[in-house]
Amino acid sequence: xxxxxxxxxxxxxxxxxxxxxxxxxxxxxxxxxxxxxxxxxxxxxxxxxxxxxxxxxxxxxxxxxxxxxxxxxxxxxxxxxxxxxxxxxxxxxxxxxxxxxxxxxxxxxxxxxxxxxxxxxxxxxxxxxxxxxxxxxxxxxxxxxxxxxxxxxxxxxxxxxxxxxxxxxxxxxxxxxxxxxxxxxxxxxxxxxxxxxxxxxxxxxxxxxxxxxxxxxxxxxxxxxxxxxxxxxxxxxxxxxxxxxxxxxxxxxxxxxxxxxxxxxxxxxxxxxxxxxxxxxxxxxxxxxxxxxxxxxxxxxxxxxxxxxxxxxxxxxxxxxxxxxxxxxxxxxxxxxxxxxxxxxxxxxxxxxxxxxxxxxxxxxxxxxxxxxxxxxxxxxxxxxxxxxxxxxxxxxxxxxxxxxxxxxxxxxxxxxxxxxxxxxxxxxxxxxxxxxxxxxxxxxxxxxxxxxxxxxxxxxxxxxxxxxxxxxxxxxxxxxxxxxxxxxxxxxxxxxxxxxxxxxxxxxxxxxxxxxxxxxxxxxxxxxxxxxxxxxxxxxxxxxxxxxxxxxxxxxxxxxxxxxxxxxxxxxxxxxxxxxxxxxxxxxxxxxxxxxxxxxxxxxxxxxxxxxxxxxxxxxxxxxxxxxxxxxxxxxxxxxxxxxxxxxxxxxxxxxxxxxxxxxxxxxxxxxxxxxxxxxxxxxxxxxxxxxxxxxxxxxxxxxxxxxxxxxxxxxx
Numbered sequence: 001x002x003x004x005x006x007x008x009x010x011x012x013x014x015x016x017x018x019x020x021x022x023x024x025x026x027x028x029x030x031x032x033x034x035x036x037x038x039x040x041x042x043x044x045x046x047x048x049x050x051x052x053x054x055x056x057x058x059x060x061x062x063x064x065x066x067x068x069x070x071x072x073x074x075x076x077x078x079x080x081x082x083x084x085x086x087x088x089x090x091x092x093x094x095x096x097x098x099x100x101x102x103x104x105x106x107x108x109x110x111x112x113x114x115x116x117x118x119x120x121x122x123x124x125x126x127x128x129x130x131x132x133x134x135x136x137x138x139x140x141x142x143x144x145x146x147x148x149x150x151x152x153x154x155x156x157x158x159x160x161x162x163x164x165x166x167x168x169x170x171x172x173x174x175x176x177x178x179x180x181x182x183x184x185x186x187x188x189x190x191x192x193x194x195x196x197x198x199x200x201x202x203x204x205x206x207x208x209x210x211x212x213x214x215x216x217x218x219x220x221x222x223x224x225x226x227x228x229x230x231x232x233x234x235x236x237x238x239x240x241x242x243x244x245x246x247x248x249x250x251x252x253x254x255x256x257x258x259x260x261x262x263x264x265x266x267x268x269x270x271x272x273x274x275x276x277x278x279x280x281x282x283x284x285x286x287x288x289x290x291x292x293x294x295x296x297x298x299x300x301x302x303x304x305x306x307x308x309x310x311x312x313x314x315x316x317x318x319x320x321x322x323x324x325x326x327x328x329x330x331x332x333x334x335x336x337x338x339x340x341x342x343x344x345x346x347x348x349x350x351x352x353x354x355x356x357x358x359x360x361x362x363x364x365x366x367x368x369x370x371x372x373x374x375x376x377x378x379x380x381x382x383x384x385x386x387x388x389x390x391x392x393x394x395x396x397x398x399x400x401x402x403x404x405x406x407x408x409x410x411x412x413x414x415x416x417x418x419x420x421x422x423x424x425x426x427x428x429x430x431x432x433x434x435x436x437x438x439x440x441x442x443x444x445x446x447x448x449x450x451x452x453x454x455x456x457x458x459x460x461x462x463x464x465x466x467x468x469x470x471x472x473x474x475x476x477x478x479x480x481x482x483x484x485x486x487x488x489x490x491x492x493x494x495x496x497x498x499x500x501x502x503x504x505x506x507x508x509x510x511x512x513x514x515x516x517x518x519x520x521x522x523x524x525x526x527x528x529x530x531x532x533x534x535x536x537x538x539x540x541x542x543x544x545x546x547x548x549x550x551x552x553x554x555x556x557x558x559x560x561x562x563x564x565x566x567x568x569x570x571x572x573x574x575x576x577x578x579x580x581x582x583x584x585x586x587x588x589x590x591x592x593x594x595x596x597x598x599x600x601x602x603x604x605x606x607x608x609x610x611x612x613x614x615x616x617x618x619x620x621x622x623x624x625x626x627x628x629x630x631x632x633x634x635x636x637x638x639x640x641x642x643x644x645x646x647x648x649x650x651x652x653x654x655x656x657x658x659x660x661x662x663x664x665x666x667x668x669x670x671x672x673x674x675x676x677x678x679x680x681x682x683x684x685x686x687x688x689x690x691x692x693x694x695x696x697x698x699x700x701x702x703x704x705x706x707x708x709x710x711x712x713x714x715x716x717x718x
Contacts, residue, residue: 001013003032003033003036004032004033004036005036005040005348005349006032006035006036006346006347006348007346007347007350008032008345008346008347009276009277009344009345009346011277011278011281012277012280012281012345012346015281015284015285016028016031016362016365019285019288020284020288020362020365020366021365023369023372023374024365024368024369024372024412025368025372025413026365026368026411026412026413030411031361031365031411031412034361034407034408034410034411034412035346035357035358035361035411036348037407037411038357038361038404038407038408038411039346039348039353039354039357040348041407042354042357042400042403042404042407043348043353043354043357045400046339046354046356046357046400049339049393049396049397049400050339050340050697052396053393053697053698054697056083056084056085056429057461057462057698059083059085060080060083060085060462060463060465061464061465062465063076063079064463064464064465064466064467065465067466069466069467071466071573071575073568073571073572074568076571077567077568077571080432080571085394085429085432086429086432086433086567087394087395087429087432087433087436088432088433088435088436088567089433089435089436089439092494093435093438093439093442093495094442094495094496095438095441095442095443095445095495095496095497095500095501096442096443097417097420097442097443097444097445097446097500097501098417099382099383099384099417099418100382100384100420100446100500100501101331101380101381101382101384103262103263103330103331104263104331104386104446104447104501104502105499105500105501106232106499107232107233107262108231108232108233108262108525108530108531108547108551108552108553109232109233109259109260109261109262109263109531109544109547110260110261110262110531110532110533110534110539110540110543110544110547111261111262111263111264111265111502111504111531111532111533111534112125112128112261112263112264112265112330112533112534112535112536112537112540113264113265113267113271113335113507113533113535114264114265114266114267114271115267115271115272115609115610116266116267116268116272116283116286116287116334117272117273117274117279117282117283117286117607117609118286119286119289119295119297119308120297120299120308122266122286122290122295123290123295123297123308123309123310124308124537125261125264125266125330125537126264126290126310126311126329126330126332127308127310127311127328127329127330127537128260128261128264128330128537128540128541129259129260129261129262129311129327129328129329129330130236130257130258130259130260130311130314130328131257131258131260131261131537131538131540131541131544132243132255132256132257132541133167133170133255133256133257133258133541133545134163134164134167134243134245134246134255134256135243135245135255135538135541136514136538136541136542137163137166137167137542138151138159138160138163138245139151139538140512140514140515140538140542141512141513141514141515142166142514142515142518142542143159143162143163143166144515149162155244155245160244160245160246163245164245164246164249164253165183167253167256168181168182168183168185169183170256170545170548171235171256173548173549174212174228174230174235174548174549175207175209175212175228175230175235176207176208176209177197177205177206177207177208178205178206178207178208179199179203179204179205180197180199180203180205181199182197184199184200184201184203185197185198185199185250185251185253186198186199186200186250186251187251187252188223188226188237188239188251188252188253189220189221189222189223190213190216190220190221190223190226190319191220191221193213193319193320194206194207194210194213194319195207195210195213195226195228197251200250207228212228212229212230213226213227213228213319214227214228214229214234214316214318214319214324215227215316215317215318215319215324215326216316216317216319217315217316217317220317220321223239224238224239224240225237225238225239225316226239227316227326230548231547231548231550231551231552232547233258233259233262233544233547233548234258234259234326235256235257235258235259235548236256236257236258236259236314237253237256238253238254238255238256238257239251239252239253239254240252240254241254242254242255243255258541258544258545258548259544260537260540260541260543260544261330261534261537261540262330262331262531263330263331263332263333263502263531264330264331264332264333265333265334265335265388265422266286266287266290266332266333266334266335267334267335268283268287268334268335268336268337268359268363269335269336269337269338269390269625270335270390270454270609270610270624270625270626271609271610271624271625272609272610273603273607273608273609273705273709274609275705275706275709275710275713276344276345276710276713277343277344277345279607280343280345280358284362284363284366287334287363287366287367288366288369290310290332290379291366291367291369291370291375291379292366292369292370292374292375292376293310293375293376293377294375294376295309295310296308296309297309310328310329310376310377311328311329312328312377313325313326313327313328313329313377314326314327314328328377329377329379331379331380331386332379332386333386333387333388333422333447334363334367334385334386334387334388335387335388335389335390335422336356336359336360336363336387336388336389336390337355337356337359337390337391338356338389338390338391338392339354339356339391339392339397339400339401340391340697340698340700340702341354341355341356341702342354342355343355343358345358346358356389356401356404357404360387360404360405360408360419361408361411361412363385363387364385364387364408364409364412364414364419365412367379367380367385368385368412368414370385371383371385371414371418383418384418384419384420384446385414385418385419385420386420386422386446386447387405387419387420387421387422388421388422388424388447388449389401389421389422389423389424390424390426390451390454391424391426391427391454391698391700392423392424392427392430392437393427393429393430393698394429394430394433394436394437395433395436395437395439395440396440398421398423398430398437398440398441399440399441401421401441402421402440402441402443402444405419405421405444417443417444419444420444420445420446420447421441421444421445421446421447422445422446422447422448422449422502423437423438423441423445423447423448423449424449424451424454425437425448425449425450425451425455425488426449426450426451426454426455426458426626427454427455427458427698428455428458428459428462428570428571431455431484431487431488431570432567432570432571434448434487434488434491435491435494435495438491438492438495439495442495445497445501446501446502447501447502447504448488448491448492448497448501448502448503448504449488449502449503449504449505449506449531449533450484450485450488450504450505450506451506451626452476452481452485452506453506453507453626453627453629453630454626454629454630455481455484456475456481456630457626457629457630457633457699458629458698458699459480459573459574460630460633460634460636460637460699461633461696461698461699462698463573463575464636464637464640464694466573466575467573467575467576467641468575468576468637468638468641468643469574469575469576469634469637469638470574470575470576470577471580471584471588472588472591472592472630472631472634474574475574475630478572478574479569479572479574480569480570480571480572480573480574482569483565483566483569483570483572484570485505485527486527486565487564487565487570488503489503489527489528489529489556489559490559490562490564490565493528493556493559493560494560498553498556498560499553502530502531503528503529503530503531503556504529504530504531504532504533505524505527505529505531505532505533506532506533507533507534507535507622508521508532508533508534508535508539508543509535509621509622509627510619510620510621510622511535511536511539511612511620511622512612512619512620513619514538514539514542517539517542517543518542518545521543521546522546522549522550524546525546525547525549525550525552525555526550526555528552528555528556528559529552530552530556535622576643580643585638585643585644586648586652588638589635589638589644589648589649589652590616590652590655590656591615591616592631592632592634592635593631593635593649593652593653593656593686593690594613594615594616594656594659594660595613595615595621595623595627595628595631596628596631596632596635596653596686596689596690597653597656597657597660597673597682597683597686598611598613598614598615598623598660598663599611599613599623599624599627599628600628600682600685600686600689600705601657601660601664601670601671601673601682601683601686603682603685603705603709604681604682604685604705604708604709604712605670605671605681605682605712606669606670607709607713609624609625610622610623610624611623614663616656616659618663625701625702625705628689628701629699629700629701632689632690632693632699632701633693633699635649635689635690635693636689636690636691636693636694636699637694639690639691639693639694640694646691649687649690649691650687653683653686653687653690654674654677657673657674657677657680657683657686658674660673661673661674681708681709681711681712682708682712684708685704685705685707685708685709688704688708689701689704689705692704
C-alpha cells in the first residue's frame, strides 16, 4: 500500500487499520503520516549513530594492533575517553520517573522473558503471577529422587509427602507461629482479624508477625484460602479438596501458591524469529490481544482441547472482612528490537526503515487500549507503557530513543513520559557510560538490567584484535564480569533507582536444573537486584522463594555506600593466558558449534527464536540470540587468531550437525542438515556466523539469520 512516501506491506497495513487503530482515538491516516515524519526526521540520525559505532570499532581495532598484544588498562582507558567511547559522568543525577506501577517500584521478584510470537507461551507468562509451589517441587529436581521419591507416571505419594513437608518448612521459615509448627497443623481459621492455627494436640497458635495475614476467602471459621505476605510478595494457602498432592493433608491445605512472576517482558527481539511483515504482525497481534485482554489460544494436551486465556483478578476479604483485590496477572513490559535492525514491512522512498521505530509506534498504539481502560483487564494501573530497549550503545543512542518516544507520544495523543524505558545494560559502551545513559532517560527510566551473554559477545567483538579469548566457560570467572555486575547495581542505586525502578540480573539458562537454581540464584537478590530473569513459570515460582528469604530493599541499603568499581576493572580484557592442547581446543569448538547448530536449525528452519538445545553432554540449555552471539563470536575470535582453522570449523560443524539431526529425529517438522550440507540453509547460516563473524557489526547475528530464514520461507512460498 502506497501512503505518502511510505510503502506498507498489505498484511501490516490491514492489521493496523482494522485491528489496532479502532478504539484508540487515533486515525489510520494520522498514524501512517506520523510514522513517515518520525522516520524521515530520526532515521538519518539513527544511521549516523550506527556509523559512529563502526568508526569507534575501527579506532579500537587499530589501537589493539598498535599495542602488539600488550594491554595497559590505564592507557586503554585514556584512549577510550579520548575517542569518546568512554563517557564517564561525574555530576550527580537522579531519576524523576512518575506514574510507575508498584511491580516496578516496590515489589522485588522474578521476571519472565517470553517470545511474543508464541501466543501460548505469552499467555502462560502473563498468568504466571501465581504459581503452584507443589507443582514446581513435584515436577522438577527441586525434590531429590532418592528414597523412593522418583516421579512416576502415576502419582507417587512418597514424593508428594516430601513436597508437603517442604511446603510446611517454607511456612515455618516465613510465617512462623508463636506456639507450634505448621507441620503440626490440623485447622486454619481467621478469628478477630488474626490467623489461628490448631495443632493435632489442640494447641492454638497465631502468627508471630500478625501483619503477614493479608486476606482470606470463604467462611473465616472454615476458609477456602488464606493469603499471607512477606517482603511484598504473597503466599496463598488453598484449603479443601483439590490438588492430589495435598489431598490427604490433615489441615486440608491442598496447595500453596506463591506470587511468582511479578513482571514479564513480552519479547519482540532476542527470543523471536521475525523476518518479514507476516512475522511482525504475529508478534504485534499477540501484544494487542494481551493489551485488550482478549488473546485466546487453544491446543491439544493429553488428548483434550485446552483453552488458554488471561486469568482474572483474585477477590479476597482482608483480615477485617473488607473486600480486597489481588492482581491475577503479571505486569507486562514489551521489548522492542534494537536500533541496528531494519524492516522491509515498511519502506520510505523505497528503503527499509528502522524496525525499532515501527515497533515503538505499533506496540504503543496497541497499549493505548489498556491506557484508555478498554481492555478486559488492566495492565498498567499507573497509566504507563513499559518498553525495554536493547542493544543501545552509549548515552547518545539512549537520548535519541527518548526523543523517539516523545515523538510517538505526540503522534498517538499521549501525555509526555507515558512511554517508559528499560535500558538493557548489555553493551560495553553503555556499561561504561551507564550514568550518562540514565541521565538521558531520567524522566522515563524504570529498569536497568545486566545481560552477561550479550555483554560478553560485545566484549569479544570489541576486543577482537586484542588477542584470542579465554574458553567460553571461563568467561564468568574473568575479572571484568564481577566489576560490570557490581557497577550496574551501584550506578542504579547512586542514581536513585531504589524504590523507583528495577535493577535486574540475567537469565537462568538451564531450565531442567531447578535444584541448582534454588541453590545458586539467591545470589541475584543478594547482589541487590530487585528482579532477575527466569525461563519458565515453574522457575519463577521456585525463584520467588529467594525473595521471601531476603528483603532486597534491606540488601540495597547495605550496598548503597560500598566503594565503586574502577573503570580499569571493567575494561580488563579476558584474553587467553596459557597454551591450550589440541584436544581441549577441539572440545571447545565442538561445544560451541553444537549450540550454534542446535539453535540455528530451529531459528532458520522452523522460525523458532528461543529453544532448549541439548549440549554435547545432552544437558538442555536455553538458547536465544544472546547465547548465539557469544558462541559465534568466540569461534570467530579463535578463527581470527589462528587457534582454529576454517577447514576445522567446517568439518567440526558437519560432524556436530549429524549429532543435532539425531537429537531432533523425533520432530516430524525437522529438516536434517546432514542430508545436504551445501543446500541446507540452516547449516550454511551456522557456518557463516563463524566464518563471517569477524565482519558482522558489533558481532550481531540477525543479518545472517534473516537472510537464510527468508530463503527458507521463499522456498515454502514457492
